[in-house]
Amino acid sequence: MRNVTLIGLALAATSLTSLPAAAQQAGTMSVQEELAQMRAEMAALSGRVATLEGELEQTKAELEQERARNAQLTQPAAPVAVAVAPAAEPGAEIEFKGAPEISADGGWSFKPRGRIQADAGFISAPDSTGAADGFGSNLRRARIGMQGDIPGGFGYKFEVDFAGDQVTLADAILTYEGKGVDISIGQHNNFQSLEELTSSLHTSFIERAAFTDAFGFERRLGISVEFGVGDVSVQAGAFSDNISDLPGKEHSFDGRVVYAPKFGDGQLHLGASVHYADTDSNNVRYRQRPLVNFTSERFVNTGNLAAESEFGYGAEAAFISGRFHVAGEAFWQNVDRPGALADPTFFGGYAEAGVFLTSGDSRGYKGGTFNRIKPASPVGEGGIGAIQFNVRYDHLDLNDAGITGGKQNGYFASLVWTPTDYTRFLVNYGRLEYTDAVLPETSGNRDYSVDVVGVRAQVDF
Incomplete structure (x- = not known):
């Protein structure tokens, strides 16, 4: 222009x-x-x-x-080939598996762990028994700990529980993983029962089957070995007492064998266990609460029995197929009493079945126990999580050889909502029918029923 x-x-x-x-x-x-x-x-x-x-x-x-020169100046510079030396191996990597897991060069790793389980509910017992009932609640478990690996195939796990206004040691284990053989030293679970070895995070009901608590299954200080060949795994160990009861002279031996083959998409579990304990205290006591832990009432109780040893043995079976599962166990506990006293054998067992109401969900299984449920459509990713319905018949018989500890027959139902891998909400109902209950009504009647409702909110990492 x-x-x-x-x-x-x-x-x-x-x-x-x-x-x-x-x-x-x-x-x-x-x-x-x-x-x-x-x-x-x-x-x-x-x-x-x-x-x-x-x-x-x-x-x-x-x-x-x-204009052409100006256009060239505004264009991104063409990439220039630069020789870059290979990056050095990182000193540490962080993955998130419910909590940060730090892995370092040489076989080191560290991961914090913990869980919170808060329970509440109602118990309805006959008034004339004098049993404490009505509303109850408690912090069932509040654990914090750590686990990880140490170079050379070693590992560790340490966990403390703060529930119940006291600090108790749950796990304190040093492990070694060899070729097909795992060794554990410290306080850890014995090898008694599928139900007992399944973490409380993954059980179908708020509490485990009655016989597991009644017969005193608990963590003990000891050494154990596990090895597997194909679908068969064998576990065995020698133990003393729970660390809270030390020093003590009681010692026990436990063993378990599991056969767990796959059938297409189905998982079969067959197992058997054996337990022997030489009692240092010269007495044992077997008793159990009605389904929930927030009550101290026991309607079945043998009281203290003079005993030189106890010998138990059990059988277990389970099958998982898609959204369905079934499981059952039976366990016999024999008490060797001193002198001419008769030796009673007490019995406990259960049978349960469950189904997921949500598509694509199934009960987890790993290493001979039930494992974590991972919803196919979790909350936060457009889904509602996993919803599971379970029923169970639970039996405990503490009557034998002149001992009248009572019989407990439980008919239970549970609804479990698992919105994410690490959160769960449970609602349980139980009707417990007692024969020879240790708390009689004023009329002297010892045969009656107790109704229980329990709920739980749970998170772990």
Whole structure:
């Protein structure tokens, strides 16, 4: 636009300079001479215009070159090949599995762990028994701890429980993983029962089957070995007492064998266990609460029995197929009493079945026990989590050889909602029918029923 204006000014200037000259010569020049002069001036003007047009085209070309240079300056620089040395191996890596798990060079790892289980509910017992009933609640478990690996195939697990206004040691284990053999030293579970070895995080009901508590299954200080071949695994160990009861002279031996083959998508579990304990205290006591832990009432109780040893043995079976599962156990506990006293054998067992009401969900299984439920459509990812319904018949018989500890028959139902891998909510109902209960009614009747409702909120990491 600036060059077009210059051309116009040039033309105007040429016309103005030529007009006075033409006027001065008009009187003395002929018409032919005037026309010739005008032609010459027009020719000069045409040349001037041609020159200006050339300058305009040159200016346009320069502008296009300038635009091209500006465009190149605004474009990202072309990648430059630079030789980069291979990155050094990182000193530590962090993964998230419910909590941060830190792994370092050389076989080190560290992961915090913990759980919170808060329970509440109601118990309804006959008034004339004098049993404490009504509403109850407690913090069932509040654990914090750590676990990890140590170079050389070693590992550790340590966990403390703060529930019940006191601090108790749950697990304190040093482990070693060899070729097909695992060794554990410290306070850990004995090898008694599928139900007992399944973590409380993954059970179908708020509490485990009655016989597991009644017969005193608990963690003890000891050493154990586990090894497996194909679908068969064998566990055995020697133990003293629970660490809270030390020092003590009681010692026990436990063993368990599990056969767990796959059948297509189905998982079969068959197992058997044996237990022997030499009692240092010279007495044992077997008793049990009605389904929930927030009551201290026991309607079945042998009281203290003089005993030199106890010998138990059990059988277990389970099957998982898609959303369905079934499980059952039986356990016999024999007491060797001193002198001529008769030796009673007490019995406990259960049978349960469960189904997931949500598509794609199934009960977890790993290492000879039930494991974590992982919802196919968890909350937070567009789903509602996993919803499971379970029923169970639970039996405990503490009557034998002149001992009247009572019989407890439990009919239970549970609804379990697992919104995410690490959260669960449970609602349980139980009707417990007693024969020879240790708390009689005022009429002397010892055969009656107790109703229980329990709920739990749970989170772990």
